Amino acid sequence: MESKEKVQEKAAPPKPKKSAFREWIDSVVFAVVAATFIRWLFFTPFTIPSSSMEKTLLVGDFLFVSNLHYGARTPVTPLQIPLTHQTIWGTSIPSFSTLIQLPMYRLPGFTHIKRNDVVVFNYPGDADEPFEDVSIGNGGYKDFPVDLRNNFIKRCVAVSGDVLEIKNAEVYINGVKAPVPPHAELYYRMESSDVLDDRFFDKENIQDYSALPPDSARTGVQRYQIRTTPEIVETLKKYDFVRSIQQIARYNASISEPGIYPAALAQNQEFYGPIQIPKKGLTITLDSVNIAKYGHVIKYFDYNDAEKVNVTKTQISIDGKPLTQYTFKQDYFFMMGDNRYESADSRFWGFVPEDHIVGKALFTWMSIDPNPKSFIHKIRWNRLFRLIE
Known part of the structure; x- marks a missing residue:
């Protein structure tokens, strides 16, 4: 008869309990990772610093912007301190490194940009300023990757392919008078x-x-x-x-206003265009007028190597080859502020490329008056959780 031996397994030693400091660190790391993920994929908070969208949005409004509507963008600059934008909080030290630069892709969204949407986007810059050699202290958007350029918020008045014209301060899209936002000034x-x-x-x-x-x-x-x-x-x-x-209009059609885009064409903010918004797949003839309208776009924003694109008043060449036609490689949009006489927008610096689009503004969750009549009026209670139209 075989004897049975009982083998007693050694119990695993108990795991050492985390210290309070270690638990605190783990909680902070989890919170930062979760917040970063939510900001990238779902919603991003923003604050309104200027009056260009009054009275739709006021200085001191805090709002949430949906990245889901148009689809979140994959990061171009992955080496970045979480929850920062361009610099480390309270300093002028860059919060990112350009050692690694990735191609940008957009995840599927559940809608496309439509006319009248209030949109947050990365500022593409003034087309009539030299793009190269601009320091961070002097128009620094040009020194940042696309996804880290300054964030602007405006209303999309024309989408890619539209023909926009402004006559007597009234906007026309494809020959039809566009509705005026109820809060536009x-x-x-x-x-x-x-x-x-x-x-x-x-x-x-x-x-x-x-x-x-x-x-x-x-x-x-x-x-x-x-x-x-x-x-x-x-x-x-x-x-x-x-x-x-x-x-009323404050200008007439014969007045050429300084700073209007493009500078080569005599226009003003109340008499503007007609101009067609570039659309992916749209082919144009490169005559002197179209070069003035679209030369900057072709050189800097349409996925061409800017160093190989030469633009003059009468000709565009890529890699030494003169072009007579050009087909756009992405969509563009025309943005205007609702406070139309206090807004630096597409009338002054041109089109917004599709890859600069951040998301759709949804609602204000808080609003603080920077110049209240009294302390009890510091918070604008009527603007809390207000949908943006």
């Missing part, structure tokens, strides 16, 4: 039977206004120039003393 001439003072304009939330010389042929009529929104205009029309109110 435009200039109007208002006639009133009463003399209006600062209290009236302040009550109506109109900050830019001035009295015009009276019309000698019409007694008892006061004239004012105001900058406000179509929404407020509808409110003003309800007053019995408001005789008329009409949108």
Whole structure:
């Protein structure tokens, strides 16, 4: 009869308990990784620092931007300190390294950029400034990879392939007058039977206004120039003393305004175009007018080696070969601020390439007034969790 021997296995030694410091480090690392992943793939928080989108977005608004709508972009610059953009917090030290640069791809989204979308994008820069040799302290967007250039927010007024024209300060897309966003600020001439003072304009939330010389042929009529929104205009029309109110242009078609894109064409911000927005697959003839409109795009943004592209007023050549036609390799968009007279946008620096698009602005979750009338008005409660239209 065989004897059975019981073999007693040694119990595994208990794992040493993590110290409180180690648990804290693990929690921080997990939180940073999770936040970085969420910011890249899902939503990115932004703050509004300027008035170019008033009154749709106000200085001090905090908003969330969806990366999912148009599809998140894969990082171009993977060697970067998490949760930073261009520099380490509170310093001028770069937060990234360009030792590794990857090609950019866009993950599938569930929609495409549409006219009237409020979009965040990386600033492509002023087409009429020299692109090379610009230091970080002087227009530094040119020294950063595409995904680390300054973030701008504007409204997309024209998508790739559209023909845009501005006449008498009104935007036309493909020959049809485009709807004006309800919070866009435009200039109007208002006639009133009463003399209006600062209290009236302040009550109506109109900050830019001035009295015009009276019309000698019409007694008892006061004239004012105001900058406000179509929404407020509808409110003003309800007053019995408001005789008329009409949108006006401050320029005429013959005026050439400095700084308008492209500089070679005589235009201004109220009389602009017509100009076709480049579209992937669109082929154009490279005459002198189209070179003025699209030469900068072809050289710097359409996936050509800029060092091999030579652009003159009458000819574009790539790798020494003169071109008579050109076919675009990606889509582009035309962006404008809702505060159209206080906005540096596509009218001044040109088209936004598709690979510069960050995401769609969804809603404001907080709004802090930088110049409140009193402490209790510091938070704009009516703007909390407000959808962006």
